[in-house]
Amino acid sequence: MSLETKAWVAAEQKLGRKAARLPVVWGLAQISAGIGQIYCAAHLLALVLLPALRSSTAIFLYVAGFSIFVLLRALCLDQTESRSFELGAAARRRLRSDMFSRLLAVGPNGLHGRHSAELAAVAVDRVEAMEGFHARWIPATSLAVLGPGLIGIVALVVDWRSGLILLVAGLLVPVAMAVAGIGAGVAARRQFVAMTRLQVRFLDRIRGISTIVLAGRTADEAAALGRAADELRSRTMRVLRVAFLSSTALDLAAAAALVLVVIRFAPHLESNLILAQKALFLLLLVPEFFAPLRAFAAVYQDRMAAEAVGEDLATLPAMPAPIAPVEIRNIAAHGVTLAFEDVSFGWGSARGPVLEHLSFRVPAGETMLLTGTSGAGKSTIIDLILGFITPESGKVTFNGIELTTVIPAARERMIAWIGQKPMIFGGTIGENIRFARPEATDEALAQAVKLARLSDVIAELPRGLDTPIGEAGFGLSGGQAQRIAIARAFLKDAPLLLLDEPTAHLDPAIERDVLESLKRLAIGRTVVLASHAALALEFAHDTGARRLDLDAIRHAKFRGVA
Amino acid sequence: MIPVMKILRLWQAHYWHLALGALLALAALAAGIALMQNAGLYTATAVLGGVLLVPVALQMAGVARVVLRYLERLVSHDAMFRALGRVRVWFFTGLANSAAGGLGLRRAGDALARLVNDVEALDGLYLRIIVPGLAALMLLPVLLVVLSRENGWALLVIFPFAVIALVLPWQAAALAGDNAKRVSLAMAGLRNAALDTLSGLREVKIFAAEGRMLALVQARESALLAAQRELAQRVSRLNIIGFITVQAGILLVLLLGFMSGPVASAVALFVAVAAFEAVSAMPRAGVLLGQSRVAAARVVEAAEAGPTVPDPAAPPPPLTGYAVSFEHVGFRYAHDLPFVFENLSLQLPAGSRTAILGPSGAGKSTIAGLLLKLAAPQSGKIKLGTVDIAALPAEAVRSKIAYLSQTTHLFADTIRNNLLLGDPSADEARLWAALESAQLAGVVRALPNGLDEWLGEGGNTLSGGQGRRLALARTLLSQAPILLLDEPCAGLDAATEAAFFETLNHAVAGRTLVLIAHRLTGVEKLDRIWRLAGGSLVAAAG
Incomplete structure (x- = not known):
């Protein structure tokens, strides 16, 4: 990645962060409502397990609470989704408008010999590829920190030992990735690069298909394409074998956290309603704790796409300087x-x-x-x-x-x-x-x-x-x-x-x-x-x-x- | 669904890999369910004061989950790479054999790029649609067993499960399929506006139309965003319905617990939570399925279009010579279009040098297209020697003609490989000889890697004129007796063009040369010059 591209991606990220505040707040609200919902579910389940302590009022209250939290969560989900879409839409509008304003201002000689069809493809397809970066990746980066943070604090308050287990497991995810010498999302990166290379070759051969056909080389080129795909597969898989370990770190942390929470509570639970409620609450919280981290890993390719787009957009000509007003003259028409x-x-x-x-x-x-x-x-x-x-x-x-x-x-x-x-x-x-x-x-x-x-x-x-x-x-x-x-x-x-x-x-x-x-x-x-x-x-x-x-x-x- | 099935059938050679990947995915999912099930079981047993063993099953399920997920990722990605390589080779071969082979006569790069996008859209079919779909199907019996242990009524949970895993994805697929047409139309509109603005930048500036064109682009973009927003909103609604349905299912499991055994209820809840989490993304998979179906339809159509000029069934007669003659040829592109020519006759004796001019x-x-069998005349004959080319397979005709046009593609590959396309058997000496004839040898020698220098996409390591010369060198390398050049220098400046034709004068000794151009530069050495106007050829001053 060139310096220009790096700066461009960083600038986009800054703009995106600013715009994404509201969707992130809705995302956090969704997570908070989720905590409430799990709280009610855990208390209901505790009452199922300990029939002696049941009261119909309590059951009614928890069912009502559960339902309200579900509806709140649904509302937050809806808001998050529509606001994320608008984030992506606004970013694309801004990028296209900026790109066209610049190209229209510099005129035909400012294109630096780039073909107009190629630039049109940048304006349409490349900018389109920035949707994921703004609509999904940027909110996901914030939520991957804030979400587990919030749940971790709640867990600490409820039971400090379990809270510690969760937070340590959560922190181990990036640490494990770094220790393995891979860095976050390297699997996604390698896979993305590999796919892009195959894509470029494939597109190139398809664009030149008539040249190949008229030269009578169809069968040879098809075989070469197959070989290239195969070679790419084996090379990529060699990298992915290591790189998937980073995803495995996440799986391992999630499974270990669950098992540890069970083991931490199991010996003390007998007929203890308060502790049973706590234990069930924390157990059901474990998947929620890791959900934002998983969501983050799932959209890492959107970040990769942004780098590819940056290569194209960062090198566009700059806006020419406007003419100073004092110098403006009139000319007879x-x-x-x-x-x-x-x-x-x-x-x-x-x-x-x-x-x-x-x-x-x-x-x-x-x-x-x-x-x-x-x-x-x-x-x-x-x-x-x-x-x-x-x-x-x-x-x-x-x-x-x-x-x-x-x-x-x-x-x-x-x-x-x-x-x-x-x-x-x-x-x-x-x-x-x-x-x-x-x-x-x-x-x-x-x-x-x-x-x-x-x-x-x-x-x-x-x-x-x-x-x-x-x-x-x-x-x-x-x-x-x-x-x-x-x-x-x-x-x-x-x-x-x-x-x-x-x-x-x-x-x-x-x-x-x-x-x-x-x-x-x-x-x-x-x-x-x-x-x-x-x-x-x-x-x-x-x-x-x-x-x-x-x-x-x-x-x-x-x-x-x- | 048929086009998608066609794609799936292509994967036949890799069924084992694909099946193994899917199986591992199912096993990993099962381990995940078992992990939650055991967590529920141990906790519930503990609460009830049951005997606590060391939670071996819990730990084993945890380990199995982690290991199986890792294996699943490896195997399914490997299988995916195999499958998508296969689809590309199939698509390439199909497109090459079909009418699209004739796309070289027009600038169709954009249409092809869109088809390539469609092929890419199919990459998610296995990992993001089929594997999650199979997982949802497998979860169904698991849920049935676990829930029926809790309470017969718990089987009601099947309904919310079916809604999220089957009904909603199906609806999402239908929505996405309908929407895909609207989006692709809006996308084409935006693309045209962008292309008009940038190709016409000169006119736009001179007529002070910057604001107008920007407004046009923005209006087209808004139409695109509106189409996408419509799908996003509808899918979001489906997701909300799915979410509420799932939570209703979980609440049902909880409430039924008051009527059944406590341990079975706790287990049922934990399993239900895990199962619903596993299928919560199914509506999204439905959207992808809807989009993939549309993409698959376009891809299959393009790949299976078949040649415009089918090869003759009868064995080809032997060739007697390489003189070309058009005899009273009539041709039009479609029945409702006017004739391009109704009665065209043209003789191109072996070894002659002919130019065909015209606006x-x-x-x-x-x-050129008729001669290359990219299209067939409706009347009259085209002969190679004494044989009607209609009686020859396209391959046999094309192997006798080296064709060079402005659309002749330079590949993102080494100079060597670009040249070898003309004749794969050529040795180093012949490669240099061809470069020498095309007056490019000096340039290539000066490159750091010589013949092995990598050309950028579209060949942009070389200047426009050098690129044409490289294409010429490739054409010269081919040992075809006929050279057919269709505006080989279009888009280049006059000086470069003249230099190119000077080169050509010396480079093609002995072969038949047909040069198609809108005008001559004056340096070409030619035997005959024809002017094509109004569908007939008139001799022009040589």
Whole structure:
């Protein structure tokens, strides 16, 4: 376990402890009611054994007491369960909200190259696995100390010798585990680790199953999987042989406590009602004394699961620092002049600098074509303008104001962007276009659809704008998906338009068509077009754009294409 | 119940281990009951002034309890490990033989991961459902005997026992089964929202949709929690009913004591307490059973789906050559879907180098799927040499084709084992030759463990381009005469892609090469270039 993970688990534990106070109180109340119930049962049984001392009043009282305590216990059990569920639910809500807030704040470049599907699995499944930690493990840890403690004290008060037997037996459980050199719950840990390893291998082989099938290696891999499971079994069992001794310590303590309490009382009991009551009470208390310890051992795997989750969650990016209010500026919402002033940027020392002292200026309403081979820095420039990354030195300015001093919401209002493959969200085609501006009127939506030349496409769909699309744009061609992106940009109507290889994934026939639409979109806006397609040069020609060739010149030099 | 029975039948080879584990569990439970019984017996005898012997039986029961519990844990865990290994091998083989083998043509990692979760859900079947269930069944006669000694009426205690050990678990299983569908639906909703948010992070930021997406995720999460809360509340109610029922049973035993022999009554009480404690978790086992049943149904369905293209019954004719021809092939994925192509013809002479281009969705990958027998055409023929591949078993066709696509998986294993998948008989020299051809030998040589370097999950010890090269090396290692490459570089940047194809130009001398792509980088050396559009192939400028 890494240091980060350790700190993360500790922090979660602290938060969990705080939240779990109420369920723990209900758990203790349940144990207290249990003591009362056993008290009544023991007195009833004593009366059964010594008929001479019976009175119907006493019987009635103990039966009534027994029943009331049972109902109280039932109430406490119900409360403990529902509150534990809410503990787990609140923790999951908090973790997910925290995770998404962070990822949404840092943006696409903060994911450190982790695949979005993998992160989604973390947000859904890994966080789900934290339920047990908060709902069960944390309350169980408190109760494993408080429960036996409470019962032990009661036993001490009733009969100090028996109380001592119980407390010593209870304390011996962790001591025996430690002496055996195993530490609490090591069995659970080993088993968990072993299972996880098998799980990972199995999942990996299942994910790659088509590769195996098409390579004709099914039988070999199946045999290898069987061998791995078998090897794992024998290795794990060797460890478990020792590790189960810790559970055996608990069994031994429980059995020994019971036998010792019997032996302590047996010689003195004859026809002694008071002592018989005490003896029966303490005997029936023995299983109750060990119940919280057993419950604790049973949920130890939830703690293991939390460590595995921690490995994933502890390394998520931190929340970026908010922009200090004094620095917030206003920028006119129409007409953006974009400028880079001596900007340098690199993706870490290993990969070397991407941009070195780059300066250029795109006046409001004009278009700039960015060309260069892959890796020359086209996408880096776009990401710098989007604010997803910040320059190492120099500044990016909008109308002369440095971008890093603009609050993200204001910056986002000014920019529209179209990339290689637009993201199509689950929902209808109308909702997907409205994604750009949810409050847009139907007229504005219809206008955007028309301008993006989507009208014909939508007319052919069975339910028009209400046709569901999604799951990576199922049912839409690349050209149609790109038109949705264009419609979004029209609907957003931002003064600065960034186009990052917008036709890279399109058929040449469709490419020209899409470029026509983009040309219309570009009118009256400041545009940066990154592309290496031949057609883009034509586009730049038609819009009278300037060109920045990142290959030919590392430093800013402008050349008119026209 | 049928799918669960199927899983149980899989365990056949391990029945002895499983039975021994269960028997030891029963014995340990019996020892526990005996321990409490003797505790009650000694105490009651002492109270009544009976003759006290050294409590040998008590001590023996205590020792037996501890020892048997230890043995039970060992044997039952060993049996469980055996059983779950067996289930995994069966599932893997079944999935490989069934339609899911064709999942490679789509990105289906998520669906597969969910199936793997279902397989894992079955791990608790033995230890947490079957063993406790058997224990409950065994306790029944024990209770009958001990209680009837107290008083005939004490047999009434069977009712609360039956409620907690049988009725409530059964109800819990039904509740959990119904709820499992609701939960998995809500879970899918949450998963989609999470995936949409994170895959579309760029769009989300640019359109200032952070708040909206967060709200969506939270709404989906609330739906999931509501579904789970519903089950938790219902099960909690069952647990409360169970608890009160059990305590009523104990009170009944106590009260009957006033009408019967004192010692027998004390013993009955202690045994009842121990017995009820042993079955108190049965409603929880019921919940697990309900969930396992749903999981088992999905697992069995996936594993027994059977191949989409069954192998021919007749013995395959001998192969005459490796030229591939598509002759008037018509295909659609389902009767209610449009044709991908209605009359497609294509010649791929042995040793030729052909590219098939076209926009996504035009059916390029379908051509690969048909050739690999992952699907069968509705009309027309696909021939390998002069033999219709419909007359050949899938294995025979696939062994002649080395297939490489963007979904080609790199396994969490050593580089060596990843390569050997292409040809298990390859020696060290051939492994290096393949790496050399794929221009990866230098990289591998520089790794601390060379060929034995362990690749992380999904192969992330290597960069994207290196990963593709490793997959290429594996493909080259296979001695299949046809190389079928389906967008092998999708997702990589253009420079890496171009370098990959430069490599390919020199690496596949003599074999038939079919390259499927949405566009060319310009460095590929090809004999023919076809463009697939509107269901037919058009020659494109080479």
